[in-house]
Amino acid sequence: MIESKLISKALFSDKSVKSVNNLKxxxxxxxIASMNQTHSDLVTFVKSSAVYDSDGIYTEEPKLGLVVKTADCMPILLSDKKRIGAIHSGWRGLKSNILEKAIKKFDVNELSISIGPHAQSCCYEVKEDVKKYFNDYTELRDGMFFLNMSKVLKDLSEKEGFQVEVSSICTICNSSYNSYRENKTTARQFGVIWK
Structure with missing residues (x-):
């Protein structure tokens, strides 16, 4: 388990955690509230334990934990004094501005964000069809483009003025984590936040 240093009640699992109940x-x-994630830009306010068709959920409920499931996408946990949130974002979510949409639901002056293990620029190769959306966030190495997803959020934090911490663990090259890119697994690790 990786506990957030920025958000007191937030953590990220590795692949050894097989069930949300273990985190609970x-x-x-x-x-627990979780998501049926589809790489959308939907951010939903939730009040009860259920599975929501969304890629972002947030709540004010004190006994409700929020879970995000990922393999290579970014598990993003958010907190201000009033609300907590969990966001699932890969390149499609970044392209559709899910982060900006989620941040609008929070007090940016009190906002802290923690990003767990995800596909990092060391391994996250993308093709021209993805690169064209992220010219400032891709690096050309050996004739291939590599995307730095977390830099998008870091730049947004500088612009908006909120605090952000980013895990440096890459799910593709670290065998302690599930990676769809690496081995097409359907298994996921979890990010969880609670009040």
Whole structure:
């Protein structure tokens, strides 16, 4: 488990955690809300334990934990004094501005964001069809383009003035994490946040 240094009640699992219930027990969370993630830009306000058709959820409920499941996409956990949130974002989410849409739901002056392990620029190769959306965030190496997704959020934090911490762990080259890019697994690791 990786506990956020920026958000007191937020953590990220590795692939050894097989069930959301393990996280629920570990964190002492009474109820869990999670997402049926589809690489959309939907950010949904939630009040109860359920699975929501969304790639972002946020709440003000004190006994409700929020879970995001990822393999290579960014698990993004958000917190201000009133609300918590969980966002799933890969390049499609970044392209559709899910981060900006989620941030608008929070007090940016009180906002802290933690990004867990995800596909990093060391390994995250993209083709021209993706690169064209992220010219400032791709690097050309050996004739291939590599995307730095977390830099998009870092730049947004500088512009908007909120705090952000980013895990340096790459899910593609670190065998402790599930990676769809590396081995087409359907298994996921979890990010969880609670109040």
């Amino acid at each position: 027990d570990y964190a002492g969370i009474e109820y």
